[in-house]
Amino acid sequence: MNNTGVNKSSNTIAIAVSGLSHAYNRHTQPRPIIKHLDLTVKCQESVAVVGRSGSGKSTLLNIIGALEPVQSGDVSVLGNTLTGLNDSERTALRRHHIGYIYQSFNLIPTLNVADNITLPLALIGVKTSQRTAALLPLLDAIGLSGRSEDYPDVLSGGEQQRVAIARALIHQPALVLADEPTGNLDAQSGRVILGLLNELVTNQGSSLVIVTHSLEVASQANRTLIMRGGQLDEVDPSPVNGSFAW
Numbered sequence: 174m175n176n177t178g179v180n181k182s183s184n185t186i187a188i189a190v191s192g193l194s195h196a197y198n199r200h201t202q203p204r205p206i207i208k209h210l211d212l213t214v215k216c217q218e219s220v221a222v223v224g225r226s227g228s229g230k231s232t233l234l235n236i237i238g239a240l241e242p243v244q245s246g247d248v249s250v251l252g253n254t255l256t257g258l259n260d261s262e263r264t265a266l267r268r269h270h271i272g273y274i275y276q277s278f279n280l281i282p283t284l285n286v287a288d289n290i291t292l293p294l295a296l297i298g299v300k301t302s303q304r305t306a307a308l309l310p311l312l313d314a315i316g317l318s319g320r321s322e323d324y325p326d327v328l329s330g331g332e333q334q335r336v337a338i339a340r341a342l343i344h345q346p347a348l349v350l351a352d353e354p355t356g357n358l359d360a361q362s363g364r365v366i367l368g369l370l371n372e373l374v375t376n377q378g379s380s381l382v383i384v385t386h387s388l389e390v391a392s393q394a395n396r397t398l399i400m401r402g403g404q405l406d407e408v409d410p411s412p413v414n415g416s417f418a419w
């Protein structure tokens with residue numbers, strides 16, 4: 174363990190998962206969701222994860238994002254073995270180095286758009302003036318300039334999603350975990366968001382794991398993996414005879 178230090182060189186490994194298994198209890202019986210799963214994601218790499226609803230994609234992202242404990246197997250994120258971290262080290266890893274775009278947005282209802290987006294900077298002690306400086310171009314990029322005073326309950330689903338994405342990117346994390354980040358967006362807004370995510374990978378050398386049901390999104394990643402039977406397999410996201418290979 175290196176105490177949540179990170180190295181973003183392209184030949185280093187951002188995520189190393191080996192022999193990961195995970196089960197949820199159902200009527201007191203364990204129900205396995207992830208079974209001996211292996212995954213390696215390099216720094217500066219983008220990986221799309223596809224798969225049927227309920228196959229375990231969000232569960233995997235939650236484990237990698239240190240939100241769900243590792244039950245069995247080894248998970249190393251940005252050089253940190255998750256089982257070796259205590260609570261405050263896990264929190265530090267998340268706050269400083271991971272941007273998480275939740276499938277259900279998870280905006281804070283009592284904070285306006287500006288405060289939701291800049292929350293990651295506030296949590297690591299960045300001054301208000303610097304928070305505002307980081308906020309304004311990002312608000313513009315997501316098409317929500319002029320909406321910074323609004324609260325989540327007056328935003329459309331797609332607007333909430335864009336705020337959640339900006340919040341995940343504002344601290345320029347080394348790793349972005351994006352759970353269906355374009356699921357509520359029209360095609361044009363989706364492209365803008367993908368542009369922002371890809372920019373982070375290209376310009377900041379970050380890594381991206383993006384869960385998606387969209388072939389257009391998957392085909393922009395360096396690799397596409399499909400979650401089935403509790404494991405990940407490499408897959409070609411190009412269409413076959415007008416439909417897709419999975």
Ligand SMILES: Nc1ncnc2c1ncn2[C@@H]1O[C@H](COP(=O)(O)OP(=O)(O)OP(=O)(O)O)[C@@H](O)[C@H]1O
Pocket residue numbers: 197198206224225226227228229230231232233276
């Ligand atoms: N906290 C939990 N307790 C019990 N079962 C859970 C829990 N979280 C997820 N599951 C179950 O684990 C399975 C995988 O869920 P998960 O959310 O990872 O799927 P997913 O691939 O992300 O699906 P979707 O594409 O619909 O988002 C589902 O059957 C779900 O009901």
Ligand SMILES: [Mg+2]
Pocket residue numbers: 230231232276352
């Ligand atoms: Mg999911």
